[in-house]
Amino acid sequence: MSDFDELYQEIIRDHYKHPRNRVPLGKDCPAFDNPSCGDRVKFLIEWEGEGEGAVIKAVNFDGSGCSISMSSTSMMTELLAGKTRKQALEIVDHFLGIVHGERDSGDLEEMGDVIALGGVIKLPVRVKCATLSWNGMKRLLSAS
Amino acid sequence: MTAIHEKNKVAAPRPETGRGSKNGAEAVSDMNDRALGLRGDFPILSSTVGRDKLPLVYLDNAATTQKPRSVIDAISGYYERDNSNVHRSIHELGERATALYEAARERARLFVGAESADEIVFTRGTTEAINLVAYSFCAGLKPGDEILLTQMEHHANIVSWQIAARLFGLVVKFVGITDSGELRLEDYERLVGPRTKMVAVTQMSNVLGTVNPIAKIAGIAHSKGIPLLVDAAQGAAHEGIDVASLGADFLAFSGHKAAGPMGIGVLYGKREFLERMTPWQGGGEMIRTVTLEGFEPNDLPYKFEAGTPNVEGAVGLHAALDYLDSVGTDWIREWEKVLSERAIAGLRSIPGLEIFGSARERGGIVSFEVPGIHAHDMAAFLDSRGIAIRAGHHCAHPLAQRLGVVSTARASFFLYNTLSEVDFFIQTVDEARRRLS
Ligand SMILES: Cc1ncc(COP(=O)(O)O)c(C=O)c1O
Numbered sequence: 001m002s003d004f005d006e007l008y009q010e011i012i013r014d015h016y017k018h019p020r021n022r023v024p025l026g027k028d029c030p031a032f033d034n035p036s037c038g039d040r041v042k043f044l045i046e047w048e049g050e051g052e053g054a055v056i057k058a059v060n061f062d063g064s065g066c067s068i069s070m071s072s073t074s075m076m077t078e079l080l081a082g083k084t085r086k087q088a089l090e091i092v093d094h095f096l097g098i099v100h101g102e103r104d105s106g107d108l109e110e111m112g113d114v115i116a117l118g119g120v121i122k123l124p125v126r127v128k129c130a131t132l133s134w135n136g137m138k139r140l141l142s143a144s
Numbered sequence: 145m146t147a148i149h150e151k152n153k154v155a156a157p158r159p160e161t162g163r164g165s166k167n168g169a170e171a172v173s174d175m176n177d178r179a180l181g182l183r184g185d186f187p188i189l190s191s192t193v194g195r196d197k198l199p200l201v202y203l204d205n206a207a208t209t210q211k212p213r214s215v216i217d218a219i220s221g222y223y224e225r226d227n228s229n230v231h232r233s234i235h236e237l238g239e240r241a242t243a244l245y246e247a248a249r250e251r252a253r254l255f256v257g258a259e260s261a262d263e264i265v266f267t268r269g270t271t272e273a274i275n276l277v278a279y280s281f282c283a284g285l286k287p288g289d290e291i292l293l294t295q296m297e298h299h300a301n302i303v304s305w306q307i308a309a310r311l312f313g314l315v316v317k318f319v320g321i322t323d324s325g326e327l328r329l330e331d332y333e334r335l336v337g338p339r340t341k342m343v344a345v346t347q348m349s350n351v352l353g354t355v356n357p358i359a360k361i362a363g364i365a366h367s368k369g370i371p372l373l374v375d376a377a378q379g380a381a382h383e384g385i386d387v388a389s390l391g392a393d394f395l396a397f398s399g400h401k402a403a404g405p406m407g408i409g410v411l412y413g414k415r416e417f418l419e420r421m422t423p424w425q426g427g428g429e430m431i432r433t434v435t436l437e438g439f440e441p442n443d444l445p446y447k448f449e450a451g452t453p454n455v456e457g458a459v460g461l462h463a464a465l466d467y468l469d470s471v472g473t474d475w476i477r478e479w480e481k482v483l484s485e486r487a488i489a490g491l492r493s494i495p496g497l498e499i500f501g502s503a504r505e506r507g508g509i510v511s512f513e514v515p516g517i518h519a520h521d522m523a524a525f526l527d528s529r530g531i532a533i534r535a536g537h538h539c540a541h542p543l544a545q546r547l548g549v550v551s552t553a554r555a556s557f558f559l560y561n562t563l564s565e566v567d568f569f570i571q572t573v574d575e576a577r578r579r580l581s
Contacts, residue, residue, distance in 0.1 A: 003194050004528030008521070037520060037536050038550030064550070066520035067580075129520065 011116035015071035025062035032136030039065030073133035075113045185212040198530030206556035208400045218463035248458035255465045257386040262444040265411040270377040271300040273396035273411035278304035280421040287313030289341045294319040296349045299539045301375045325352035325501030347379030352501030353509035362391025384473035404464030408457025425450035480508030483557040490570035508557035516581040519551040525576040
């Protein structure tokens with residue numbers, strides 16, 4: 001396997017080619033971008049239930065970017081479905097903690113397809129791609 | 145030597161000139177031999193990358209070029225023999241360091257064709273040089289005065305002026321570009337007005353590879369008594385610079401994009417302008433006398449060199465300019481033209497691939513996109529084969545907006561690139577297209 005195949009694992013390519021929860025979203029959805037490369041994501045979160053106990057029915061996204069940023073987003077939307085705001089924030093923090101070296105990268109094991117990003121997050125120049133949507137989601141969940 | 149760097153049979157390039165001269169293929173083959181020989185001067189080019197120890201194919205020369213052994217040796221030799229602070233230390237090393245620093249200034253004078261070494265200011269690079277002019281020149285202007293730039297500038301040659309515009313109440317205007325990536329020269333006639341106080345333009349676009357008609361633009365500016373600043377970051381090592389024939393009143397370039405070290409650059413400024421300009425940064429050699437009431441600035445060029453300068457960088461730059469002149473900028477320009485024409489022809493044969501810019505006059509920079517493949521993914525794929533290119537907006541947001549793209553892939557050539565590297569690059573881009581789209 002070449003380095004490229006290791007980096008761009010089949011799961012990553014699958015999420016890039018067949019993104020989950022991707023729908024066209026309008027101008028009024030909150031957008032997050034990475035000015036250094038122009039990658040951009042927008043989110044629309046659908047909630048079910050009320051107050052503390054409300055859970056995420058679906059995270060819809062739209063955007064453009066490289067296969068790392070887009071697949072990372074697609075994976076995230078899958079992980080967050082069915083979670084409360086608090087749980088979702090924990091998952092996002094967990095991932096960002098691993099990326100920033102505060103947690104062991106072995107901890108990715110519990111994160112489903114996200115494990116495929118293990119190689120990417122070791123590359124300083126690609127971390128920005130992998131974290132774009134997670135940073136955006138963190139802001140979104142913390143703000144609202 | 146590795147497979148891709150091996151001398152390859154030259155596949156019938158276009159004949160250059162008519163009868164009498166060596167036939168085109170033979171001339172190109174000779175040039176390729178020379179490039180192969182020059183590779184030996186650059187230690188890094190024999191290194192390998194990645195787990196599989198692939199030979200490095202370095203096609204990111206517009207970002208920074210590699211450095212020849214002579215530059216590396218000049219820098220370490222300086223630290224081994226001559227290191228001292230300049231201009232102030234009354235001892236042998238101080239004298240030597242000062243002499244080396246001033247010799248580098250004289251070398252830079254010769255390289256840009258300035259009349260006097262007083263017109264050569266050392267800076268950290270192109271960006272700092274332009275910022276210096278944007279501040280010091282614009283400080284003498286009046287609110288409402290205008291600066292005329294172009295849509296193809298690097299951020300360094302846009303934002304410096306936007307900052308000055310905020311500070312001094314100026315207006316920044318832009319000459320547009322055509323679909324083929326050339327400046328709309330007619331815009332100059334329209335936009336140069338009585339309030340225009342500076343025209344600034346890049347010698348070569350770092351995205352499109354377009355080489356601009358600087359002398360013509362200088363003619364338009366000078367006919368109205370307006371000075372011209374030339375951003376020669378991409379021109380210095382590839383096109384050659386002669387401030388007199390370009391008609392530049394100011395010219396900026398970076399050592400690191402011209403075989404020299406990082407952290408050193410040159411600002412050329414015509415004496416009549418530099419003399420009238422206010423100092424930018426304070427401290428060190430830029431001062432003649434200081435009292436609690438104020439200071440009197442030093443003479444040119446020291447007036448613009450505050451603080452301990454980058455002597456090591458100047459020494460390295462000296463060696464780099466020697467190196468470039470020994471190879472010959474005419475040869476470098478010709479060779480990069482051969483390489484980029486071959487690259488463009490090869491890329492054009494790849495289905496769907498789009499090349500940005502098709503100017504008649506162009507240098508060794510080619511930006512492209514394969515629809516459906518993000519530039520980052522293209523760059524990562526090439527990297528996995530040992531090929532270094534750049535992906536992004538190349539610090540030219542307004543240009544990217546004009547082109548309607550967010551991110552492009554860019555290959556850029558230098559004197560040591562070879563025909564087989566170009567062929568391998570094209571083959572790998574095509575492989576990426578097949579595998580990633
Ligand atoms: C046209 C142009 N101008 C200015 C610069 C800035 O050069 P530096 O970063 O060395 O100051 C660059 C470098 O990318 C460039 O290509």
